[in-house]
Amino acid sequence: MTPEAGAACETERVRRFFDRSAESYDGWMRPFDRLLLGDGREMVCSRARGRTLELAVGTGLNLAGYPPDAQVTGIDVSPAMLAIAGRRAQALGRAVELRVGDAQALEFPDGCFDTVVVTLALCTIPDERRALAEAYRVLRPGGQLLLLEHVRSPVAPVRWVQRLLEPLARLVGDHLLRDPLDHLGAVGFRVERCDRSKWGFIEEVVARKAR
């Protein structure tokens, strides 16, 4: 199998998993959010400006955190997750464009967004480097990338536990040993800020495309 065919196969597997889990997602995400993210989602989304693309928007848990004047577009590979995001947007009275799409091959022209947001998704997107390269492509020069992710911890004992748990995580389409910092520079981003918490397991990044 070519690497492209492998990635397509894995993307389909991830889509099926999230389509199946969509209705229960918010329930199992709530304790994770409370314990590990705190107000991280709100902090990240409050920095969004202008035309904003959220990659892998899921059930729209971030939608309430965007400034009222941000024009938000969300894409996700799972129609079932997006259906819940649509209901959430309606309940919030928030105009959001939601589209089925693959973060690894975005159907948007170059340079058409001011902000790209990704939360807890680079851990499931099969080729996270391609998704970051696509984020770079669709950002305008000077545009910002906002990330909130669980990542490979720099704290050795935590990383050992992550290594042990990795095979289990892979069963649910998750990767515990990734870190977007491995790719941001190579893709072209300048990292302006990187805050780690929870023994280095949670990472918040602000990066920018050169002007």
Ligand SMILES: C[S@@+](CC[C@H](N)C(=O)[O-])C[C@H]1O[C@@H](n2cnc3c(N)ncnc32)[C@H](O)[C@@H]1O
């Ligand atoms: C763990 S959930 C995170 C959802 C949301 N970002 C959040 O913070 O709650 C991962 C999401 O990534 C989506 N996803 C995975 N691979 C994708 C891809 N290649 N393109 C777009 N979305 C993808 C899944 O469908 C799922 O909604």
